[in-house]
Amino acid sequence: MVTVGMAVLVSGCLGGCSVLWDDPEPIGNVKQAVKRVDSALDDTFKAIRPRLKWREGPAESSENRNSFTNTANGEVSVGRRRYVRTKVSKVKLTELMKTVYGHWRAAGYKMSEVHAVGPSFSGTASDGCVLSFRMGGYGNISISAGVDALSSALGGPIEGEEGDKFPKAPNGGPDYTPDVQDPYWSK
Numbered sequence: 001m002v003t004v005g006m007a008v009l010v011s012g013c014l015g016g017c018s019v020l021w022d023d024p025e026p027i028g029n030v031k032q033a034v035k036r037v038d039s040a041l042d043d044t045f046k047a048i049r050p051r052l053k054w055r056e057g058p059a060e061s062s063e064n065r066n067s068f069t070n071t072a073n074g075e076v077s078v079g080r081r082r083y084v085r086t087k088v089s090k091v092k093l094t095e096l097m098k099t100v101y102g103h104w105r106a107a108g109y110k111m112s113e114v115h116a117v118g119p120s121f122s123g124t125a126s127d128g129c130v131l132s133f134r135m136g137g138y139g140n141i142s143i144s145a146g147v148d149a150l151s152s153a154l155g156g157p158i159e160g161e162e163g164d165k166f167p168k169a170p171n172g173g174p175d176y177t178p179d180v181q182d183p184y185w186s187k
Contacts, residue, residue, distance in 0.1 A: 033076075040131055054085055057083060060078070060079060081144035087182065087185070087186040088186070092184070101121060105123070127147070129147040136176075
């Protein structure tokens, strides 16, 4: 009996441990994963009133590897980030966070705790889609989504999913700084 149990444990772990930890299966292929991620982001931004302006970052993938053997497991994580262009005042930030957190919880996402530094929080759907809210320096707010997909790709930018063009920052990279005043959110 112990031998059978050990065989299940070892084969489950060598396969990526999803059998043991009840991880959701990958969404499907990369294109389906991008659709799922974009749908989750669309749904989130539709729940925010008044609407925020945002720029869409590129969809990217990263190769998933087995934690025991460090070999590719035939899956990639697919993700996209949207950067809020609307300047959100400190007074309105709490309201925005409560709106997003409440919307995700009502939609069935298992919510993480809110981290005061940043601030940030995330939620995970039953299909494995993870949404994250983060605030960085200069009032930069981003909302991202990610989910696993079946693919033998190594990862990187996903062709045809480059996202929006960003203005250049003084250092030559993309400028994520909010640049749109809003009569409600910026007060």
